[in-house]
Amino acid sequence: MDLKGYLSDKRALIEDFLKGYFEPPIRPQVLNGAMVYSLLAGGKRIRPILCLASYEACGGDAKDIVAYASALEFIHTYSLIHDDLPAMDNDDLRRGKPTNHKVFGEGMAILAGDGLLTEAFHILSRMDHPTNNGFRPSAASLLRVIQDVARSAGLYGMVAGQAQDLLSEDSEPDEETLTFIHTHKTAALITASVRMGAILANAPEELLLTLTCYGTHIGLAFQVVDDILDITQETETLGKPKGSDERKKKSTYPKFFGLDGSRQRAQTLATKAIECLQPFGDKAEALREIARYLVIRIQ
Amino acid sequence: MDLKGYLSDKRALIEDFLKGYFEPPIRPQVLNGAMVYSLLAGGKRIRPILCLASYEACGGDAKDIVAYASALEFIHTYSLIHDDLPAMDNDDLRRGKPTNHKVFGEGMAILAGDGLLTEAFHILSRMDHPTNNGFRPSAASLLRVIQDVARSAGLYGMVAGQAQDLLSEDSEPDEETLTFIHTHKTAALITASVRMGAILANAPEELLLTLTCYGTHIGLAFQVVDDILDITQETETLGKPKGSDERKKKSTYPKFFGLDGSRQRAQTLATKAIECLQPFGDKAEALREIARYLVIRIQ
Secondary structure, three states: OOHHHHHHHHHHHHHHHHHHHOOOOOOOHHHHHHHHHHHOOOOOOHHHHHHHHHHHHOOOOHHHHHHHHHHHHHHHHHHHHHHHOOOOOOOOEEOOEEOHHHHHOHHHHHHHHHHHHHHHHHHHOOOOOHHHOOOOOOHHHHHHHHHHHHHHHOOOOHHHHHHHHHHHOOOOOOHHHHHHHHHHHHHHHHHHHHHHHHHHOOOOHHHHHHHHHHHHHHHHHHHHHHHHHHHHOOHHHHOOOOOHHHHOOOOOHHHHHHHHHHHHHHHHHHHHHHHHOHHHHHHHHHHHHHHHHHHHOOO | OOHHHHHHHHHHHHHHHHHHHOOOOOOOHHHHHHHHHHHOOOOOOHHHHHHHHHHHHOOOOHHHHHHHHHHHHHHHHHHHHHHHOOOOOOOOEEOOEEOHHHHHOHHHHHHHHHHHHHHHHHHHOOOOOOOOOOOOOOHHHHHHHHHHHHHHHOOOOHHHHHHHHHHHOOOOOOHHHHHHHHHHHHHHHHHHHHHHHHHHOOOOHHHHHHHHHHHHHHHHHHHHHHHHHHHHOOHHHHOOOOOHHHHOOOOOHHHHHHHHHHHHHHHHHHHHHHHHOHHHHHHHHHHHHHHHHHHHOOO
16 A cells, blocks of 8 residues: 555645644734644644544545544644743753744743644544544534544643653663653553544444553654654654754653664554454554554665 | 622632542653743633623532643643743743742743643543533533633634744734734633533523623623733732733733723623623522622622
8 A cells, every 4th residue: 555645635625624623714813823833844643543544444535534634633732832831841942943942932821722622632632623524423423533642742642741740850760661751641542542443433342442551652663663763763854843842841751761672662562553453354454554654764 | 799708719629620530640740840930820710700690690519520620720821831931021020929830940840831731631532530410411521621721722812822922022923913812811711610510510501602692792801901910910919920911011901991991891700790690590600709799809
């Protein structure tokens, strides 16, 4: 299969939704501008794409659920804006552009993040998006999606992981703490993204578990790969200063397992993710290719 | 009716829920501590109480919906933590205690706010709270509640109002901007609180509109009263420095309409709120008393 074409087609669906979302803009315009600045700053859109691919693996048409999948990008973007703040990671550059607070000020950046997070739940709570391709999910499945997303973005996921990350700076974490940070900070929301596709497709419970297995492994693999690329890629490709994890004394996989050990871990996780998909046969080829592509980047 | 007893009974229901919520605590413990610090710092719990009173007016038993009503306090608390940050209102004192970031640092305060906001949607997405008194709301009504709350807490409410407030500091806003700030920053979530009770009670659409009318007026009245008390009450009663709105050049009602003009506005709003409740007869006595009590505080 042509993964590159697949990713670019799906990415275009998400970009179109995101570009149209704040037309007409909300008031005040500075807040609107701050949200749009980060939401449309590029990015691989991997969370929504995983959601669409999972929905397709369960027999759905990706166009049905672009709005819901895009809500994941609202949440991811909010987390980047808040993470970049001086009180958190204190980053000046993100995707090659000045970070949100550098352009709009800290107060507006905090509010832009708060707004994007809250709006994600607004998007997920609506049955009647005009972009839904005629599809109308059940209230029960949307409620389940919201529960999943709230858990994985909040206290049982991303926020808890970020808090532990903040607390672990300048210290030498043990393996258990490192795993806690990465499963919570990154893998939880990625797992929820994959699960969302299955839930919206009303997939049987055993396929949902299968995709949860895939999501957990691919989610952790993503973080390991991210940690590796922070060391091996150049600043220009990264869109942020190379080696910033190390300078900030972040808890990373390479710090704990070395570069080769981390590569091996990423490979093992990707292989396991692919194994989880066995019950799907041909239908999950896109999800498999994404897992394979991930580890090619770190060779 | 004994309003004082009513408020204290309802407040006890909410306090019990909030106190039990983080037992066992979530990890990391510092994040748990930061959330609990602000969530249990006192406060009138007026949003959840309005929700319970509205549910009762529609024939329900308040004990059914304590979890959902308490979610409003998670959102209110998050908004206070973020508003107090140095990049926003830069307050050191809240309810007579050091503000969240003064105790836990800015990064953890931002995360505590993010966590409380996200957890509110987790609470609202669950049908099966053990505290539900046997009550099980429909998925459709919970979804509607989530939509209402997300709109009023986010880009069509609180976040937009706070952003406009931030932008209007140090300037002389016109009446239209002042009204935008207060209807969005305060009245929107209060309206959603009142509406939540009616939606969870499956009240007919005309009663929901009636309560929306009440909520809009009482919500704005709350902000006017708050602005007045910031000038007339002493620091000890306020729990924060007296006159801080003026020092921060905040857009307030007294600044625009004077103290007496603002008192008159609060009175008119409370009277209109009470008029909205006419279709309820005796059943809405608590909601009426709350409106009356509000304006007694500023005499």
